[in-house]
Amino acid sequence: MLHGILHYAHYLLESTIEKDETVIDATCGNGKDTLFLSNVVGANGHVLAFDIQAQAIQTTKQLIEDHQKTNVSVIHDSHENLEKYLPTKEMLIGGAVFNLGYLPKSDKSIITNAASTISAINTILHYLKTNGLIVIVVYYGHQGGQEEKEAVLKHVMQLSQRSYHVLQYRFINQKNNPPFIIAIEKRKRRY
Numbered sequence: 483m484l485h486g487i488l489h490y491a492h493y494l495l496e497s498t499i500e501k502d503e504t505v506i507d508a509t510c511g512n513g514k515d516t517l518f519l520s521n522v523v524g525a526n527g528h529v530l531a532f533d534i535q536a537q538a539i540q541t542t543k544q545l546i547e548d549h550q551k552t553n554v555s556v557i558h559d560s561h562e563n564l565e566k567y568l569p570t571k572e573m574l575i576g577g578a579v580f581n582l583g584y585l586p587k588s589d590k591s592i593i594t595n596a597a598s599t600i601s602a603i604n605t606i607l608h609y610l611k612t613n614g615l616i617v618i619v620v621y622y623g624h625q626g627g628q629e630e631k632e633a634v635l636k637h638v639m640q641l642s643q644r645s646y647h648v649l650q651y652r653f654i655n656q657k658n659n660p661p662f663i664i665a666i667e668k669r670k671r672r673y
């Protein structure tokens with residue numbers, strides 16, 4: 483009955499993202515979420531996929547090519563710079579996903595960090611459509627992960643409840659620092 487973490491992350495994204503929208507994979511890694519988002523927005527949508535590691539960029543580009551997707555821009559830059567890759571300042575982002583932590587089977591010292599993660603969250607919130615979601619899958623078992631987890635939680639917990647719904651989805655009887663989800667929904671202003 484209960485969705486697992488990755489399944490729930492995809493469920494949330496596909497529930498709110500519409501065809502033809504522009505969406506963000508803030509940490510593309512091996513490209514699995516990028517490919518997923520590419521399918522959700524369809525051929526006329528656009529996925530902006532970011533990573534700071536050349537290996538991740540190469541793997542994601544290959545995956546996208548193998549699936550003959552033409553609606554993805556794979557960008558070798560930090561997600562904190564994402565604003566400069568948006569086509570216009572008037573555009574709306576349909577949704578976004580982050581997977582925090584390190585690239586699986588790779589260098590565990592190259593990790594996401596609180597400052598750039600929070601900066602990217604704030605930029606996306608500015609451009610996010612009403613009722614759009616940022617879905618953050620928080621892995622924190624690695625060195626440096628606890629600090630990022632605490633800083634990101636602290637930041638999202640103080641977002642105004644008039645403007646955002648903030649959800650934490652986590653299994654509380656699992657051992658060994660299981661990943662959990664933070665989902666931020668931009669609310670419709672009623673005043």
Ligand SMILES: C[S@@+](CC[C@H](N)C(=O)[O-])C[C@H]1O[C@@H](n2cnc3c(N)ncnc32)[C@H](O)[C@@H]1O
Pocket residue numbers: 508509510511512513514515532533534535538559560561562581582583584585586592593594595598599621
């Ligand atoms: C947990 S992995 C992502 C896994 C990916 N979603 C997948 O399906 O394979 C986290 C990724 O974030 C990347 N990363 C770290 N800091 C970043 C930053 N400031 N901007 C963009 N990507 C970053 C890492 O290089 C790593 O590939």
